[in-house]
Amino acid sequence: MTKAKVGIIFGGKSAEHEVSLQSAKNIVDAIDKNKYDVVLLGIDKEGRWHINEQSSYLLNEENPKLIQLNKSNHGVAFIPGESSKQWISLTDGASLDQLDVVFPIVHGTLGEDGSLQGMLRIANLPYVGTGVLGSSVSMDKDVAKRLLKEAGIKVAKSVTVTRHKLSSVDFTEVKERLGLPMFIKPANQGSSVGVSKIRTEQEFYQGLKAAFQYDNKVLIEETIVGREIECAVLGNEEPIASIPGEILPQTDFYSYESKYIDEKGADLAIPAELSEELTKKVQQASVEVFQSLNCEGLARVDFFLDDNGDLVVNEVNTLPGFTRISMYPKLWEISGISYPELINKLIDLAIERHQRDQALKSAVWDD
CATH class of the missing domain: 3.30.470.20 (ATP-grasp fold, B domain)
Known part of the structure; x- marks a missing residue:
């Protein structure tokens, strides 16, 4: 029986990079090797794509605090519209084998927000998970x-703040609307990245500053x-x-x-x-x-x-x-x-x- 070729895309530029590495490891370990051939496509924190070998694609893989993508010398580029040559090795210009399906496990920005899904749709490749609109x-x-x-x-009551309106946000007004404690979080992050629990005015402005490090739009929510x-x-x-x-x-x-x-x-x-x-x-x-x-x-x-x-x-x-x-x-x-x-x-x-x-x-x- 011919095995399907599954591309696992992992890593990425988001704040959830290390979480993605852990997820990829678990999927690679558990996937049915009798049914699937796995192709590992790791994205580093600078956004470069790498073809990785299963034997060496992670560093410190048993330590979630130190886990890292082992950057290979085998970069890869994507060419849309070329059904037989979509993935090209940057090392020697050779085309990679066509993937049958992709399992994207890039959490957070550029992986979970419809961006990667749009690229895979342009590539006309089946991929695991929600499509462009639902992801976004x-x-x-x-x-x-x-x-x-x-x-x-x-849903919980909330106030949305965009970066260009940050100067007009008033703690007292928000407190009267949502009460204390409240939560501040980036609008487009997951895994509790950039989230703060707010009890005081000082924490409020610190929480906004922390959340705006990760997104240009921030949500302030009541505590449920x-x-x-x-x-x-x-x-x-x-x-x-x-x-x-x-x-x-x-x-x-x-x-x-x-x-x-x-x-x-x-x-x-x-x-x-x-x-x-x-x-x-x-x-x-x-x-x-x-x-x-x-x-x-x-x-x-x-x-x-x-x-x-x-x-x-x-x-x-x-x-x-x-x-x-x-x-x-x-x-x-x-x-x-x-x-x-x-x-x-x-x-x-x-x-x-x-x-x-x-x-x-x-x-x-x-x-």
């Missing part, structure tokens, strides 16, 4: 909130008192939801370190201790959010469950972490889909969507 609107927390509110889905419930969604036109899980932070809030570095930073309760009724409510809401934001393939939907039993959407992650302590694969494992089987399903969904899209006409006069 889900990544932008401000736009996602607007769409979810339009769909009648509850409640349990942190997460649910994984899988599928295209008919998505399914996993058993919900719960985050039990052991720190002030579920920070970047708690998610990816400090294994004692949070406990994961999988499944979450919910009634059957609440479990179904979370699952139904997760699918509704997934479809409202035009997601496909996979996403993790994060909620707050308040004391009244209401679900408030926190955020949607269209390329959730695949590290060994990540919630998305753990949720599916408890739901009955193993890690290797999950990878298979995601690749199958990518090919299914690509075939669906290929059936569309590209010109008015096509027969």
Whole structure:
């Protein structure tokens, strides 16, 4: 049987570079080598692409604080429109073997926001995960909130600040609207990068400064008192939801370190201790959010469950972490889909969507 050639794209210029390296390692370790040939395409922090060997693509791979991409001397360039020569070696000008499907696991900016998805669409390659539009609107927390509110889905109250209006932001006015404590976060980041919990005026302006290091648009949100419930969604036109899980932070809030570095930073309760009724409510809401934001393939939907039993959407992650302590694969494992089987399903969904899209006409006069 001929094995499919799967390109795993990882790394990237975003603040979540190291998380992506950890996710890639777990996918490479778990993917069915009898079914797939893996091609590793690593992107360094300067944005250069490298062809990497499986035996040496990472440095310090067992230490999430020190993990690094092992930059190869084998650079690669992409040429759109050349079906047989899309990927060209910068070392000798030779074309690489055509990829059958791509698994992009570049978290954050330029990987999760529709940019990479647009490039892969131009390349006419099947790829795992949500398309250009769904990736873009889900990544932008401000736009996602607007769409979810339009769909009648509850979200936290917030104030959006763009860089050119920063000088007009007043702490007292925001405090009266949102209360204290509040949270400040970049609009287009994930993994709690650049997020601050605000209790004082000094922290407010420090939090804005920190968040604007990562984005030109920042969200200030009210604090929702409640349990942190997460649910994984899988599928295209008919998505399914996993058993919900719960985050039990052991720190002030579920920070970047708690998610990816400090294994004692949070406990994961999988499944979450919910009634059957609440479990179904979370699952139904997760699918509704997934479809409202035009997601496909996979996403993790994060909620707050308040004391009244209401679900408030926190955020949607269209390329959730695949590290060994990540919630998305753990949720599916408890739901009955193993890690290797999950990878298979995601690749199958990518090919299914690509075939669906290929059936569309590209010109008015096509027969």
